[in-house]
């Protein structure tokens with residue numbers, strides 16, 4: 001079972017808090033938020049399929065959530081919707097740091113780059129990963145643990161936050177800057 005709520009970000013308590021500094025207020029005004037709820041892994045994959053439509057390239061998104069929250073599971077859905085991979089072909093890039101897939105968005109060829117920076121420790125290590133070169137006009141870049149790095153937070157177009165609501169239930173909040 002999945003539930004979708006499209007909300008006015010200016011009305012959420014989250015954004016009300018963020019609205020205090022002038023810069024944050026300006027960002028919150030233009031930001032858009034989508035909220036989803038699910039009670040199963042398959043539900044999360046299904047939400048990922050829907051989310052793909054919201055993420056035309058070029059775009060860089062941070063995927064935020066605890067270990068086991070369902071970040072990689074969500075990417076399975078996004079990848080299948082883009083025709084980039086079958087769900088079971090999408091695995092965690094924990095050791096390789098990045099997995100690249102070819103897909104299509106609106107009939108146009110594009111690339112899906114899935115990163116997991118859990119093991120990366122410093123901005124310097126990040127530099128050698130070559131994120132600049134990955135940010136091409138045809139690339140949708142999804143970065144697990146991207147929030148660890150200031151330079152990624154700066155260039156992100158938004159974030160997808162997954163929180164456990166107990167058992168297999170998850171809340172998924174998408175914010176586009």
Ligand code: ADP
Nearest residue numbers: 039040041044067068069070071072073168170
């Ligand atoms: P992450 O990438 O955030 O560390 P994964 O997607 O790799 O998380 O793993 C999520 C784990 O939680 C999987 O073992 C999955 O079966 C389980 N799970 C249970 N319920 C859900 C759910 N609603 N959405 C996603 N994963 C779920």
Ligand code: MG
Nearest residue numbers: 071072092144
């Ligand atoms: Mg993962």
